[in-house]
Every structure is written in C-alpha cells, then in structure tokens.
Amino acid sequence: MKPISDFTLLMPDLYLAALAIVVLGLDLVLPPRWRKEKAAVAGLGLLLGLYPVMALWGAAPTAEFWGSYAVDNYALFFKGIFLICGLLIVLLSVDFFRDLPQAYGEYFSLIIFVVLGMSLLASVVDIIALYIAFELVSIGGYVLVGYLKRDARSNEASLKYFIYGAAASAVLLYGLSLLYGLGGSTNISEMADSLVGRGGFLGPVVLMLMLVGLGFKIAMVPFHAWAPDVYEGAPTPVTALLSVGPKAAGFAILVRLLWPLAPHLFSMWPALVAILATVTMFAGNILAIRQTNIKRMLAYSSIAHVGYILIGVVVGAGSALALEGVLYYFAAYLLMNLGAFAVVILVERNTGSAQISDYTGLARTAPLAAAAMAIFLLSLTGIPPTAGFVGKLLLFAAAINSQQWVWLAVVGILNSVISLYYYMNIVRLMYFSAEPGLTLRARPAGVLAVIFVTLLGTLAVGVLPAYWLGLASRSAWLMLPL
Amino acid sequence: MPILSIMLFLPVIGLTLILFMHKERQVNLTRATATFFAALTFAASLAALGMFRWQVATMQLQEKVPWIDSLNINYHLGVDGLSMPLILLTTLLSLLAIIYSWRIEERVKEYMAFFLLLETGMLGVFTSLDFFLFYIFWEISLVPMFFIIGIWGGPRRQYAAIKFFIFTLIGSLAMLLAILGLYFASSPHTFDMMALAQQNPLAGAGLPAALIFWGLFLGFAIKVPMFPFHTWLPDAHVEAPTAGSVILAGVLLKMGAYGFIRVSLPILPEASRQFAIWIAILALISIVYGALVAMAQNDLKKLVAYSSVNHMGYVMLGVAAAAFLRPGGDSASFLVSRTTALNGAVLQMVAHGIITGALFFLVGMIYDRAHIREVDGFGGLSKQMPVYAGITMLACFASLGLPGLVGFVAEFMVFLGAFGSFKIITGLALLGVVITAAYFLWTIQRIFLGPLNRQWAALHDMDGGELIALVPLCALMVVFGVYPRPLLLIINTAMEALVNHMDAVHSAAASLSHLL
Numbered sequence: 001m002k003p004i005s006d007f008t009l010l011m012p013d014l015y016l017a018a019l020a021i022v023v024l025g026l027d028l029v030l031p032p033r034w035r036k037e038k039a040a041v042a043g044l045g046l047l048l049g050l051y052p053v054m055a056l057w058g059a060a061p062t063a064e065f066w067g068s069y070a071v072d073n074y075a076l077f078f079k080g081i082f083l084i085c086g087l088l089i090v091l092l093s094v095d096f097f098r099d100l101p102q103a104y105g106e107y108f109s110l111i112i113f114v115v116l117g118m119s120l121l122a123s124v125v126d127i128i129a130l131y132i133a134f135e136l137v138s139i140g141g142y143v144l145v146g147y148l149k150r151d152a153r154s155n156e157a158s159l160k161y162f163i164y165g166a167a168a169s170a171v172l173l174y175g176l177s178l179l180y181g182l183g184g185s186t187n188i189s190e191m192a193d194s195l196v197g198r199g200g201f202l203g204p205v206v207l208m209l210m211l212v213g214l215g216f217k218i219a220m221v222p223f224h225a226w227a228p229d230v231y232e233g234a235p236t237p238v239t240a241l242l243s244v245g246p247k248a249a250g251f252a253i254l255v256r257l258l259w260p261l262a263p264h265l266f267s268m269w270p271a272l273v274a275i276l277a278t279v280t281m282f283a284g285n286i287l288a289i290r291q292t293n294i295k296r297m298l299a300y301s302s303i304a305h306v307g308y309i310l311i312g313v314v315v316g317a318g319s320a321l322a323l324e325g326v327l328y329y330f331a332a333y334l335l336m337n338l339g340a341f342a343v344v345i346l347v348e349r350n351t352g353s354a355q356i357s358d359y360t361g362l363a364r365t366a367p368l369a370a371a372a373m374a375i376f377l378l379s380l381t382g383i384p385p386t387a388g389f390v391g392k393l394l395l396f397a398a399a400i401n402s403q404q405w406v407w408l409a410v411v412g413i414l415n416s417v418i419s420l421y422y423y424m425n426i427v428r429l430m431y432f433s434a435e436p437g438l439t440l441r442a443r444p445a446g447v448l449a450v451i452f453v454t455l456l457g458t459l460a461v462g463v464l465p466a467y468w469l470g471l472a473s474r475s476a477w478l479m480l481p482l
Numbered sequence: 483m484p485i486l487s488i489m490l491f492l493p494v495i496g497l498t499l500i501l502f503m504h505k506e507r508q509v510n511l512t513r514a515t516a517t518f519f520a521a522l523t524f525a526a527s528l529a530a531l532g533m534f535r536w537q538v539a540t541m542q543l544q545e546k547v548p549w550i551d552s553l554n555i556n557y558h559l560g561v562d563g564l565s566m567p568l569i570l571l572t573t574l575l576s577l578l579a580i581i582y583s584w585r586i587e588e589r590v591k592e593y594m595a596f597f598l599l600l601e602t603g604m605l606g607v608f609t610s611l612d613f614f615l616f617y618i619f620w621e622i623s624l625v626p627m628f629f630i631i632g633i634w635g636g637p638r639r640q641y642a643a644i645k646f647f648i649f650t651l652i653g654s655l656a657m658l659l660a661i662l663g664l665y666f667a668s669s670p671h672t673f674d675m676m677a678l679a680q681q682n683p684l685a686g687a688g689l690p691a692a693l694i695f696w697g698l699f700l701g702f703a704i705k706v707p708m709f710p711f712h713t714w715l716p717d718a719h720v721e722a723p724t725a726g727s728v729i730l731a732g733v734l735l736k737m738g739a740y741g742f743i744r745v746s747l748p749i750l751p752e753a754s755r756q757f758a759i760w761i762a763i764l765a766l767i768s769i770v771y772g773a774l775v776a777m778a779q780n781d782l783k784k785l786v787a788y789s790s791v792n793h794m795g796y797v798m799l800g801v802a803a804a805a806f807l808r809p810g811g812d813s814a815s816f817l818v819s820r821t822t823a824l825n826g827a828v829l830q831m832v833a834h835g836i837i838t839g840a841l842f843f844l845v846g847m848i849y850d851r852a853h854i855r856e857v858d859g860f861g862g863l864s865k866q867m868p869v870y871a872g873i874t875m876l877a878c879f880a881s882l883g884l885p886g887l888v889g890f891v892a893e894f895m896v897f898l899g900a901f902g903s904f905k906i907i908t909g910l911a912l913l914g915v916v917i918t919a920a921y922f923l924w925t926i927q928r929i930f931l932g933p934l935n936r937q938w939a940a941l942h943d944m945d946g947g948e949l950i951a952l953v954p955l956c957a958l959m960v961v962f963g964v965y966p967r968p969l970l971l972i973i974n975t976a977m978e979a980l981v982n983h984m985d986a987v988h989s990a991a992a993s994l995s996h997l998l
Contacts, residue, residue: 363592367505367592378625383621383624383625383651384617384618384621384622385618385622389618389621393658393662396658396659396662397662397665397666400659400662400663400666401662401666406659409659409662410659413652413655413656413658413659416651416655417648417651417652417655420647420648420651421644421648424628424644424647425644428632428640428643428644431629431632431633432632432633432639432640432643465550466549466550466551466552469550469552469553470552473552
C-alpha cells in the first residue's frame with residue numbers, strides 16, 4: 001500500500017471546501033445588509049479556484065489516496081467547467097435573492113458545496129467515494145431547489161426532487177453494493193480486471209441499477225420525470241445550475257464507470273444506451289414543443305441535450321473523438337444554456353413570470369437581450385457559427401466514424417430539426433411580432449455580465465474552436481486509463 | 483491581395499457599422515451605409531473578375547489559412563469558372579435589392595443588417611473550398627432569410643419563415659452527415675473539396691457512396707428545389723418581401739445547383755453517374771409540373787415562384803445529362819454534348835437569376851401600387867404604365883426563352899446537350915418550354931392588353947429608384963442574349979475540366995476492373 005498522497009494534488013477540492021466554510025462563516029460575522037460583499041467573496045473565490053486547477057493541468061495522470069481519487073486532465077477539465085458554472089450562477093443569484101431577509105451567505109455556501117461535490121465526482125474512481133460525492137451534490141441540490149421558503153412551488157419542487165432523488169440514490173447504492181459483490185473491490189480499475197467473465201446474470205441487473213441512479217442525475221429518459229416540475233419550481237438561478245452542473249458531473253462519472261465496467265456486466269450495453277439516447281432525444285424534444293413556460297421548455301430541451309451527449313457515450317469507448325465531443329459539448333452547453341437562462345432571469349425580473357408569451361415583441365424594446373437570446377437558441381439548435389454547432393458536429397462525427405452507430409447521428413439530426421421548431425418559436429415571438437414588447441426596466445448588472453460573457457463565449461467557441469478542441473483533446477488524452 | 487476575403491467580409495464591416503447606428507434617427511444613414519457597402523462588395527467582385535483568368539481551369543485567387551489543425555480544417559477560398567459568374571450575380575442582385583429596399587420603412591436597421599449578413603453567407607458558399615467553411619456559410623445564409631421573411635413578409639409570413647427554415651435545415655443536416663461521411667472516408671481525413679475530388683475516396687464503394695450521394699442530394703435538392711421537395715418555395719416566395727424574393731430566387735436557389743456541380747459531380751462521379759437517370763426524371767417532373775402549376779396560378783408571385791421550379795428543372799436536367807454516361811459510349815461527340823449540357827446549366831443559373839430577379843422586382847412594384855397581385859384583377863395596363871409594361875414583357879419573354887434574350891441561349895444549350903444523354907426525357911422536357919410560353923403570354927395578355935380596368939386609372943409608371951434596380955438586369959438579359967460568348971468562355975473552361983475529371987475517374991475505375 002502506498003503512503004498517503006501528496007495533498008497538493010487535492011488542492012482544487014480542498015480549496016473549495018475551505019471556501020464554502022469561509023462563505024458560510026461570513027453570515028455569522030457580517031451584518032445581513034452586506035449581501036453583495038458576501039456574493040463577491042463567493043464569486044471571486046470560485047474564480048480563484050481556477051488557479052489550482054490550472055496548476056495541475058497537463059501532469060501525468062495518477063490515482064491518489066489508495067487509488068480512489070484521479071488527478072488527470074479529464075477531471076480538471078470538468079472541475080474548470082464546474083467552477084465557471086458556479087461563478088456564473090453566483091452572478092445570476094445576487095439580484096435574484098435580493099429580498100431574502102437573512103442567510104444570504106448560506107445560499108452561496110450551498111452553491112459552493114454543490115460545486116465541490118461535482119468537482120469530486122469528476123475525480124472519483126472508487127465507488128464509495130463516488131457515492132459520497134454523489135450525495136453531496138444531491139443534498140445541496142434539494143436545499144437549493146427549496147430555497148424560496150415562502151414559495152409553495154419551490155417547496156413542492158424541493159420535495160419532489162428529494163423523493164425522486166432519495167429513491168435514485170438508494171437504487172444506485174444497491175447497484176454499487178452488488179457491483180462490489182461481483183467485483184470484490186471498490187476500485188473501478190481493479191474491478192475492471194476482476195469482473196472479466198464474472199458478469200453472469202447479475203451483470204445486466206447491476207448495470208440497470210447504476211443507469212437508474214445516474215440517469216436520474218443527468219435526467220435521462222425514463223428517469224427524467226422530476227426535471228420539468230423541479231426546473232419550473234426552483235429559483236431560476238438554481239434551475240440554471242441544475243441544468244448544467246449536476247448533468248456534467250453525472251456524465252463525468254458515467255463515462256468513468258461505464259466504459260471500463262459495462263462491457264463485463266452486459267455485452268450489449270452500447271445498444272441499450274443507444275436506445276435510451278434515442279428515447280431521451282425524442283421525448284425531450286417532442287415534449288418541449290408544447291410547453292408554455294420557458295423554464296419547463298428549457299427543462300425538456302436539456303433532456304434532449306442529454307440524449308445528444310449520450311451518443312458520445314455510446315460510440316465512445318476507445319474513441320478519442322467521442323470523448324472530445326462529450327467534453328466539448330459540455331463547454332458549449334455550459335455557455336449557451338446558462339446564457340439562455342440569464343436572459344430568462346432578466347425577463348423574469350421584469351415580468352415576475354416565466355411564460356413564453358412574455359417574449360413577444362422583445363426585439364423591439366430590448367434588442368440586445370433579444371439578439372443574445374436568439375444566438376443562444378440558434379446555438380442550442382446547432383446552427384453555425386456557434387459553440388453548439390461544433391459540439392454537435394463532433395458528436396455526430398464520432399457516430400459516423402464508428403460506422404456501427406451512423407443511425408444515431410441520423411436520429412440526432414432529426415431531433416435537431418424538431419428542436420428548431422420550439423427554439424425558433426421563441427425567436428419568432430421576439431422578432432416577428434408587430435407590437436413592441438415589454439420594456440426591461442430592471443437590468444441587474446450580474447445578469448447582464450453573465451449574458452455578455454456567455455454570448456462572447458458561445459461565439460468564440462464556435463468561430464475559433466481550435467483552442468477549445470485542444471483543451472478537450474488534451475483532457476481525453478491525459479485521462480487515467482480506464 | 484486577398485480579394486476574395488475582402489469581398490466576403492465587406493458586408494460584415496457594413497453590418498457592424500449599422501449596428502452602432504440609431505434605429506430611428508439615422509435611418510437614411512443606415513440605408514446609405516448598406517448601399518455603400520453593397521456597392522463596394524460589387525466593386526470587389528468586379529476586381530476579382532479583373533484578376534481572374536478565364537483560360538485557366540484550376541482554382542484561382544486561392545487563399546488558404548489553417549483554422550482547426552487537429553481536424554485538418556482550413557479557411558480555404560478560391561474561384562473558378564463556375565463560381566465567378568455566380569459571385570457577380572450575387573453581388574449585383576444584392577446591391578440592386580438593397581437599393582430597391584430604400585422603400586422599406588419598418589425596422590430599417592435590422593433589415594439592412596440581415597441583408598448584408600445574407601450577402602456574406604451567399605458569397606461564402608460560392609467561394610469556400612473547405613466543406614466545413616462551406617457548411618457554415620450555407621447555414622449563415624439561411625438565418626437572415628428566415629428573419630427577412632418572418633419580419634418583413636406578407637400575412638402568412640411566420641408560417642412561411644418557419645417552414646422555410648425547417649425544410650432547408652433538414653436538407654443541410656443531411657448534407658452535414660454526408661460531409662462527415664466523406665471526411666472519414668478520405669485519408670488523410672480532409673474537408674478540402676479539391677483534395678476530395680482528387681482522392682475520390684469512395685471509388686467502388688457501393689452502399690456508402692450511395693448513402694453519401696443521397697445525403698448530399700437531399701441538401702441540394704431541397705434548396706434547388708426539385709420536385710417533390712419544392713413545397714416550401716411557393717410559401718416562402720409569396721410571403722417574402724420583394725427584395726427577399728429576388729435574393730431567394732436569384733441566388734439562394736442557385737446554391738443547390740451549385741452544390742451538385744461543385745460537390746456531387748467531381749467528388750462522387752460514379753454515384754452521380756449511377757443515379758443520373760433518377761435526377762433527370764425528377765428534373766423532368768419539376769419542369770413539366772412546375773410549368774403546369776404556374777399556368778394555374780392567379781397570384782403573380784406564385785406564378786413566378788412555380789416558374790422557378792420549372793426553370794431550375796432545366797438546370798438539373800443539364801447537370802444530370804453531364805453526369806450520365808451511356809454504357810460503352812465515351813466518344814468525343816458525347817463528351818462535347820455533356821459539356822454543352824453543363825455549360826447550359828450554369829448559364830441557365832445565371833440567366834434565371836437575372837430574369838427571375840427582375841420578375842420579382844416587377845411583381846413587387848405592381849403590388850406596391852395596387853396592393854393586389856391577382857392576374858385577373860388587372861387589364862389594359864400597357865396604356866397606363868407603358869415603361870412598366872415594356873420591361874415586364876421583356877422579362878417575361880426572356881423567361882419563356884425568346885431568342886435574342888439570355889434565357890433562350892441557356893435553355894437551348896441545355897436541351898442540345900441533354901439530348902445526347904437522354905432522348906426521351908429531353909423530348910418530354912420540351913413540353914415545359916411550350917407551357918411556359920403559354921402562361922407567360924397569357925399573363926401578359928391579361929395584365930397589359932385589352933381595355934383598361936378603370937380601377938387602375940390612377941396608377942403611376944415606374945419611378946427612378948425602380949428603374950435603377952431594373953435597367954441593369956434588362957441590359958444583361960439583352961447583352962448576354964445576343965453575345966453570351968464572354969460568359970460562356972469563363973464557364974466552359976471550368977465545365978470542360980469537370981467533365982474530363984469525371985471521365986478520368988471513370989476510365990481509371992474501368993481499367994481497374996479490367997485488371998481484376
């Protein structure tokens with residue numbers, strides 16, 4: 001057994017844990033009216049968190065702490081995504097929770113704890129550590145969803161999320177315990193060796209149970225039923241967080257778990273996941289069409305995006321292109337989806353509701369916000385020259401390259417066409433209406449900053465993909481061998 | 483001097499300036515800026531023509547800058563005898579459309595911005611030699627047109643805009659998959675069109691080649707549009723504002739035919755040859771069906787829209803004829819007939835752009851005055867509006883293929899060439915010409931001849947701004963009708979090289995099969 005590892009390798013996560021505690025402590029020291037200062041500490045703290053991540057970037061991948069914690073570019077790439085996601089969510093939240101009487105720091109502390117959980121989830125290669133990180137993300141999420149204590153919908157959403165989530169966690173835990181029974185170890189790479197030829201009849205069951213647990217987290221059909229209600233009821237910045245962060249974290253661990261283990265558990269696993277991906281894409285897109293609430297619509301659209309990314313998981317095992325596609329897609333999705341949510345928050349701030357009809361005529365009265373929204377929606381559809389296009393291109397390219405999964409790419413483009421309909425419906429309302437829409441009087445600086453940054457990012461990642469592609473491919477190369 | 487890049491991004495510079503203008507107080511400045519940059523772009527395209535050497539068959543004025551190294555994607559531009567005329571057509575029609583659009587009063591800033599973006603998208607399609615770049619411009623040209631139809635269009639504009647977007651997106655995504663298929667079939671992997679044509683990566687590959695061919699086909703055929711993918715066209719045309727219709731018919735439809743000639747023929751010569759007969763049959767249906775449906779229309783805009791289906795059918799017939807090779811027939815005369823068909827097809831693209839552009843302008847002008855477009859509603863207008871009547875008749879005659887005007891030269895060459903490949907189909911396609919002549923003459927009669935409908939006694943004739951938009955087009959119809967030689971020289975060099983390239987691939991494949 002190796003001696004205990006170098007703690008510097010744990011710096012990104014240790015730093016986050018310390019930051020979360022400091023921000024929590026600020027509530028004790030500082031008076032309630034120092035809201036912005038607390039937010040600033042949280043935001044700057046998350047920004048500074050990028051430094052230890054970058055410091056570790058590019059090193060040879062290792063598994064530390066008795067092989068339970070991977071330090072590789074793959075994990076660091078996701079950590080970067082989570083930090084930026086957390087930072088943007090903080091910016092979106094400052095104004096949103098302006099009326100909250102107290103416990104302001106607590107909210108930001110919870111956000112940082114969730115970021116920490118996701119960050120751990122990107123690194124874990126041991127199923128016990130996996131479960132702990134998974135629960136850290138989940139429990140933080142339950143509280144955040146119900147953070148508007150006086151709002152019945154927020155409470156309902158929280159309860160729903162909790163009940164579904166608890167059940168999913170239990171199922172996952174049961175699956176992991178059976179996995180341990182089969183593999184005789186808690187370490188994923190050790191199990192990958194010991195599981196060979198021992199899947200038996202339990203193998204498919206274990207795989208199913210794990211897919212249920214993780215499928216819940218990423219909102220994969222048929223474990224998606226919670227998402228629309230929770231997305232609608234949760235405070236919008238929290239919805240934005242849930243639509244990006246835990247999904248990315250779920251995928252990070254899904255790839256680490258599935259690629260080495262699934263072949264021994266159930267040889268047909270790619271076909272199974274391919275079917276789930278297909279159903280997820282169609283269900284998400286078709287159900288999104290009928291929505292009248294934009295948060296619900298974005299919830300279904302985020303389900304559809306899970307389907308696209310699952311294409312990469314299916315064709316991926318062993319293909320660098322697919323893994324790059326998944327990573328790139330998350331970078332793109334972070335920008336375009338948070339951008340869309342930022343516009344939603346801006347409009348919601350002025351109308352107090354999140355109806356799609358609120359967007360009618362917005363291009364007349366708020367041309368910049370409408371243009372930004374139009375670009376985010378085009379990017380979500382996958383129209384160049386935006387980030388979403390390159391992401392989809394890479395995933396479809398991986399499918400075509402595999403030859404076996406060409407049909408998944410065909411399903412993907414059919415779904416892109418369906419999604420065009422409901423995304424462009426919003427553009428239609430914003431632009432094609434003859435009457436001017438509502439005037440955006442309140443324009444919180446944090447929200448505008450997020451719109452600006454994500455818009456710039458969506459275009460930059462779309463027009464100059466080489467740099468980001470390089471990051472993604474170095475993450476795929478420098479991944480701990482599965 | 484990177485003249486192609488300058489030309490390509492001049493409209494973007496104009497667009498950027500316009501974005502900083504005030505949307506109500508600086509309306510005229512906005513219009514003037516848009517016009518100025520469209521004129522500059524036109525000048526740049528003329529400069530490119532000046533630097534272009536028609537005797538050279540290879541790509542000219544090439545620019546190549548690495549863009550995404552890891553995927554071997556380059557910013558690669560170039561022109562040859564196929565793209566040069568289409569570029570000039572694009573810059574000219576865009577300029578005229580923007581001049582004509584000074585009469586747009588509503589949301590001028592956005593309108594001009596979208597038009598300039600559209601121009602860059604279209605020029606990008608005709609100059610890109612890298613598939614990745616090509617696809618990006620292909621889609622960029624889609625988005626502004628969606629807004630132009632949806633914001634400034636007619637009563638059913640929202641429906642038409644979304645339908646247009648959905649149809650063309652289905653096509654372009656199918657094309658995207660085909661492009662990816664080509665990319666992975668090539669080695670080293672490349673998106674470069676020239677390299678792909680040289681590699682011919684799918685030689686002898688039956689099913690993959692067929693799938694990729696039909697994927698590309700869907701993308702291009704929806705854009706052309708060929709029967710049965712044409713249903714978006716009447717809606718989009720009828721609802722689009724006048725200048726939008728002009729660009730749609732004049733340039734955007736050409737992108738589909740351009741794709742067939744630039745991509746399908748050189749990169750998939752065997753699959754093109756194998757399926758040429760099907761394309762010819764669809765082209766025949768487009769020709770006859772388009773003409774018959776046009777005859778049944780009372781709405782002038784719909785009439786011109788369906789006449790586009792008919793005229794683009796001639797283009798596709800020429801393309802199919804060039805791709806086709808009768809078993810055992812590679813005689814020299816056959817080579818000539820196929821080249822002629824292809825020359826005719828490209829000339830028809832230019833001719834249709836000029837003529838239909840003019841026709842849509844003319845329909846828009848009468849609609850601006852009378853607020854109806856029904857053929858039945860008019861009568862005897864030639865006395866009331868002699869200039870308008872004269873120009874409209876000229877454009878109609880050009881469209882129906884009257885000798886001495888550019889449409890005739892193009893159609894004649896298509897038929898002459900296509901007869902070598904498909905005797906029966908070409909014979910039947912001649913029906914289209916007859917029907918076209920019938921409905922255009924009948925339309926002229928109903929609108930301009932007979933007693934004047936009293937209702938229209940107050941209509942005034944064309945004004946200066948309208949003449950500026952139309953006179954260049956009319957002049958081109960006559961000039962190229964009488965003396966098409968300069969245009970044909972440019973086109974012919976490239977098309978001859980293309981037909982030779984296809985035959986070289988075929989004979990290589992044939993000798994390979996002999997060896998085996």
